[in-house]
Amino acid sequence: MTTRSAIRAAAAVALVLAVPALAQDLNLPRQKVELVAPPFVHPHEQVTKEGPKIMEFRLTAEEKQIVIDDQGTKLQAMTFNGAIPGPMMVVHQGDYVEVTLVNPATNSMAHNIDFHSATGASGGGDLTLINPGEEVVFRWKATRTGVFVYHCIPGGVGPMVPWHIASGMSGTVMVLPRDGLKDRDGKPLHYDRIYYLGEQDFYVPRDAKGKFKTYDTHIDAFADTRDTMRKLIPTHVVFNGSVGALTGKNAMLAKVGETVLIVHSQVDRDSRPHLVGGHGDYVWESGKFSNPPETDLETWFIRGGSAGAALYKFLQPGVYAYVNHNMIEAFELGATAHFKVEGAWNSDLTAQVRAPEPVGVTSSLR
Amino acid sequence: MMPGSRPLGLPTGQPRSAGVKLLAASTVLAAALVVAVFAVVPGQGPKPARVALPDLVEIQAGTFHHRAAGEFLQDGKPVTAPLVTIAIKRTLAVMRHQVTAADYQRCVEAEACLAVERDEAVPDLPVVKVSWRDAHAYASWLSRATGVPFRLPTDEEWAYAAAGRFRDDALPDTGGDPGQRALALYDRDMSREDRSDQRPRPIGSFGTNENGLLDVAGNVWEWTDTCYARRAIGARGDVTTTNVNCGVRVVEGRHRTYMADFIGDARGGGCSTSAPPSNLGFRLVRDTDPPRKLLAEVRRFFALLI
Numbered sequence: 001m002t003t004r005s006a007i008r009a010a011a012a013v014a015l016v017l018a019v020p021a022l023a024q025d026l027n028l029p030r031q032k033v034e035l036v037a038p039p040f041v042h043p044h045e046q047v048t049k050e051g052p053k054i055m056e057f058r059l060t061a062e063e064k065q066i067v068i069d070d071q072g073t074k075l076q077a078m079t080f081n082g083a084i085p086g087p088m089m090v091v092h093q094g095d096y097v098e099v100t101l102v103n104p105a106t107n108s109m110a111h112n113i114d115f116h117s118a119t120g121a122s123g124g125g126d127l128t129l130i131n132p133g134e135e136v137v138f139r140w141k142a143t144r145t146g147v148f149v150y151h152c153i154p155g156g157v158g159p160m161v162p163w164h165i166a167s168g169m170s171g172t173v174m175v176l177p178r179d180g181l182k183d184r185d186g187k188p189l190h191y192d193r194i195y196y197l198g199e200q201d202f203y204v205p206r207d208a209k210g211k212f213k214t215y216d217t218h219i220d221a222f223a224d225t226r227d228t229m230r231k232l233i234p235t236h237v238v239f240n241g242s243v244g245a246l247t248g249k250n251a252m253l254a255k256v257g258e259t260v261l262i263v264h265s266q267v268d269r270d271s272r273p274h275l276v277g278g279h280g281d282y283v284w285e286s287g288k289f290s291n292p293p294e295t296d297l298e299t300w301f302i303r304g305g306s307a308g309a310a311l312y313k314f315l316q317p318g319v320y321a322y323v324n325h326n327m328i329e330a331f332e333l334g335a336t337a338h339f340k341v342e343g344a345w346n347s348d349l350t351a352q353v354r355a356p357e358p359v360g361v362t363s364s365l366r
Numbered sequence: 367m368m369p370g371s372r373p374l375g376l377p378t379g380q381p382r383s384a385g386v387k388l389l390a391a392s393t394v395l396a397a398a399l400v401v402a403v404f405a406v407v408p409g410q411g412p413k414p415a416r417v418a419l420p421d422l423v424e425i426q427a428g429t430f431h432h433r434a435a436g437e438f439l440q441d442g443k444p445v446t447a448p449l450v451t452i453a454i455k456r457t458l459a460v461m462r463h464q465v466t467a468a469d470y471q472r473c474v475e476a477e478a479c480l481a482v483e484r485d486e487a488v489p490d491l492p493v494v495k496v497s498w499r500d501a502h503a504y505a506s507w508l509s510r511a512t513g514v515p516f517r518l519p520t521d522e523e524w525a526y527a528a529a530g531r532f533r534d535d536a537l538p539d540t541g542g543d544p545g546q547r548a549l550a551l552y553d554r555d556m557s558r559e560d561r562s563d564q565r566p567r568p569i570g571s572f573g574t575n576e577n578g579l580l581d582v583a584g585n586v587w588e589w590t591d592t593c594y595a596r597r598a599i600g601a602r603g604d605v606t607t608t609n610v611n612c613g614v615r616v617v618e619g620r621h622r623t624y625m626a627d628f629i630g631d632a633r634g635g636g637c638s639t640s641a642p643p644s645n646l647g648f649r650l651v652r653d654t655d656p657p658r659k660l661l662a663e664v665r666r667f668f669a670l671l672i
Contacts, residue, residue, distance in 0.1 A: 248556035317545030355442030
């Protein structure tokens with residue numbers, strides 16, 4: 001029996017045990033949402049006056065080879081909708097989230113999803129495990145507010161959970177309070193733009209000479225990749241799937257005076273987001289909006305396996321690096337994104353009082 | 367002493383009371399020269415292994431307009447580097463191609479150069495992942511091994527030899543607004559050509575320029591001997607102060623950049639907002655300066671005696 005057929009057989013057994021979930025019993029309005037690739041987020045209301053709805057999303061598991069750095073290193077990636085991280089889904093508290101998960105026949109493995117926002121059934125993992133060529137519909141009620149990770153968790157089919165996750169299969173759900181975000185005193189908070197960054201650690205095996213190896217198929221890559229993962233030293237730590245995915249032409253844009261909500265997820269490892277030259281005006285470090293946001297942070301903390309959110313109003317134009325402030329990961333492994341901010345300079349906030357000059361020149365004149 | 371009023375010819379920071387030191391230095395230099403002269407006479411002590419002269423292209427002396435390297439400030443604000451007229455006073459003999467991994471390996475085997483990673487040492491490819499210090503060590507070794515003095519080119523010499531392949535990507539003035547300047551720098555750096563294929567390619571892959579040099583401004587950048595400098599300029603463009611940092615050298619290629627002299631691999635960044643060179647390598651020029659330097663030392667030596 002080949003590896004692939006073994007995986008499929010195991011998946012089929014797991015599915016027999018799953019309970020079919022039918023969504024016809026709810027008499028609520030439905031809204032179909034077209035997902036967009038990160039760092040962008042589909043259009044949504046921040047405050048809603050409408051009642052709960054069934055929010056429909058479609059996620060497709062895509063196995064594909066991607067390039068993850070500017071040296072051409074190739075990864076046998078696994079994605080939701082082709083993106084790393086998977087697209088963000090935004091709903092309001094009390095809404096029902098109804099996800100159609102598709103596993104195209106061209107894939108080689110079974111996939112499923114665990115939504116950290118969902119309650120029971122392994123977050124959906126137990127009810128969504130599907131083989132290549134299948135699709136499944138899963139629904140859950142968004143009872144708690146915040147930003148929550150989702151990820152593949154195909155535990156029923158062998159020791160593959162961390163591999164699927166470290167290959168890119170995670171994303172984020174944002175459940176907003178129906179009356180929007182608030183500060184600790186209950187004052188409403190609003191954002192002009194939202195950006196969504198998924199930080200991802202990759203473990204690409206190396207050959208005897210230390211060069212990154214390339215594999216023809218995912219299954220070919222499995223054993224070496226697992227050995228590399230077990231050492232817990234990533235070869236890459238990147239935002240949105242590759243080194244430089246959010247820099248240069250793909251840098252995130254903002255204007256002075258605009259307030260930006262930055263959602264940051266890290267499914268595996270801890271991270272320490274820092275905006276070089278900026279701050280976190282309001283930060284839900286653990287990502288859950290029922291807790292009062294912390295204010296004026298320099299660096300915040302994203303626990304591995306969670307998402308956090310930071311609200312910041314840009315006050316000065318220029319280029320801002322958004323980094324994991326373990327600077328080794330930022331500079332050497334790739335965890336850097338850039339904001340390009342247009343606007344007028346405010347010399348009251350920042351100024352070069354004297355340009356560089358030889359030591360002691362001006363002071364000797366005083 | 368005020369900046370700008372420093373007498374010409376005296377190195378920065380050199381106190382006038384350094385005559386004794388200078389004398390000592392000259393004596394050492396003269397002694398070294400004597401030793402060197404004897405060393406190349408057959409039968410006198412260990413003879414260095416004969417190494418063939420590299421393939422050199424001779425470019426006639428001339429003048430050209432050049433975008434000065436380094437940073438320039440006017441009224442405390444960064445301004446576009448001035449276009450200056452440079453005279454190359456004598457024939458410039460420059461290596462036709464970049465130093466190859468095989469060339470460099472001979473220096474390693476002579477224990478005069480540090481080894482580079484084995485994977486970078488494919489014989490017919492340009493040597494890469496070499497720092498300025500590595501290049502400097504190679505030049506010293508090659509000079510000894512051939513009996514002909516070699517050194518890295520200055521930024522001006524490199525540009526003269528590169529001719530049409532020199533890229534002037536000076537940033538327009540941004541009026542001293544730090545935000546606008548940061549954005550302009552970022553846009554310039556990020557609009558540079560696709561860097562997806564960074565692997566060094568065999569000598570000649572990037573063609574010949576009008577001077578007959580191979581692979582100028584290909585995907586291997588080249589070290590120069592020019593130190594990074596910040597200069598303040600007055601209203602007429604006259605330099606009023608200069609601050610030189612020779613721990614950072616000018617690197618030339620598809621674009622000009624500045625690199626700490628011990629860095630051999632400019633990649634691996636990702637956070638810095640500039641686009642680093644894909645590879646660091648070098649080519650050398652035949653040094654026609656030492657006689658002049660020696661002459662100056664001799665003059666100084668006698669001047670001190672008088």
